[in-house]
Amino acid sequence: MRAPFPGSAQRPRARRSAAVLLAAFTLAAAGGCAKRFALKPEELEKVKTQTEGSVDPLRVYTSERLVTVYVEGQANEQFEVDRQIREASARLRIKNVTTKTDSGLILKIEELNGMPLLWVTFSADCRDPACAFGFVQTEDNLYRLFKSPPLEGYTEPANFYKWFWKKKRRMKPGKMKSLGEANDILLNKKRNGKLRTIYLEVIKVVDDRTRTRTRRSGGVD
Numbered sequence: 001m002r003a004p005f006p007g008s009a010q011r012p013r014a015r016r017s018a019a020v021l022l023a024a025f026t027l028a029a030a031g032g033c034a035k036r037f038a039l040k041p042e043e044l045e046k047v048k049t050q051t052e053g054s055v056d057p058l059r060v061y062t063s064e065r066l067v068t069v070y071v072e073g074q075a076n077e078q079f080e081v082d083r084q085i086r087e088a089s090a091r092l093r094i095k096n097v098t099t100k101t102d103s104g105l106i107l108k109i110e111e112l113n114g115m116p117l118l119w120v121t122f123s124a125d126c127r128d129p130a131c132a133f134g135f136v137q138t139e140d141n142l143y144r145l146f147k148s149p150p151l152e153g154y155t156e157p158a159n160f161y162k163w164f165w166k167k168k169r170r171m172k173p174g175k176m177k178s179l180g181e182a183n184d185i186l187l188n189k190k191r192n193g194k195l196r197t198i199y200l201e202v203i204k205v206v207d208d209r210t211r212t213r214t215r216r217s218g219g220v221d
Contacts (some may be wrong), residue, residue, distance in 0.1 A: 033207075036061065038142055041116070054193040059103040060120060060200045065162045066098040066145070067169075070154035094154070095164060098122050104133075104200075112136050113182040118143055120200070135181050135200050137178060143200040146180040147175070161188040161196045171196075 039060055046057050074091040091190065104120040108129045111117060116137045119129035126132055126149075134147035148157040159171040173184040188196040 023169065034203055034205045036201045036205050038063070039202045041137060041141055042203070049126060055106045055109070058106065058202065060106065060202055061100055061103060061198045062098055062122075062145075063100070063101060063201050064196075066100070066198055067160040067162070067164045068095070068096040068148045069158045069160065070094040070151045071158075071163060072153050073153055094151070098133075107132050112146075115182045116143075117146075118200070136187060138183070139181055140176070145171075145198045146185045148186075159186050161198065171198075 044055070044058075047055055047131075051057055070093065102122045104122045106118050106120055107127065108119045109116060110119070110129075118135045118137075120130040120135055121132040123128065131149045133145060133149060135143040136146045138144050145159070148155065148159050160169040161171055163169050169188060171186040171188045174187050174189075174195075175181045175184060176187070176197070185197060190196065
């Protein structure tokens with residue numbers, strides 16, 4: 001009896017998977033394609049116009065994964081003497097991870113040095129700007145992260161771009177291009193000088209259709 005060709009048993013399953021993907025893409029094409037775009041001020045104004053000033057229906061997302069680290073302010077210390085001194089201390093560290101798929105709600109819109117400031121929560125337990133992330137509009141019309149919420153009993157939060165890597169990924173306050181910019185934002189600088197920042201995005205379903213109607217000129221007598 002001939003042995004089956006390696007992987008031949010998986011081919012029907014692969015065909016079924018391909019058919020499912022094709023059907024999904026067909027449906028997406030028929031009803032518009034959902035894509036992520038940076039949130040722009042003009043779009044935020046359209047949302048407010050459509051919803052009579054409220055932005056509650058809108059959901060926003062971070063452009064990249066954000067890791068916010070909190071370290072306990074007061075360490076648990078132990079001190080013992082038995083011929084020698086033994087001293088030990090321990091602190092609790094909390095890592096809060098906000099992924100690109102975590103939906104956020106704009107709780108409040110304020111102003112910081114003349115630029116709009118959005119307070120955004122990515123947690124169902126937070127409904128107050130005091131526990132929300134701050135995103136301020138920069139000169140290029142993006143809403144970039146400038147502040148993470150504090151945590152009682154812990155030191156000032158440290159923010160990291162994508163991954164918790166103390167030296168290479170930590171974000172610090174700074175200007176994008178010039179000292180004349182209205183506000184500092186949290187940024188991470190690569191070795192080549194390129195800046196990494198985290199800004200707000202939205203999901204848009206773009207349905208741009210063009211209908212064609214054909215008519216005959218008919219000619220001239």
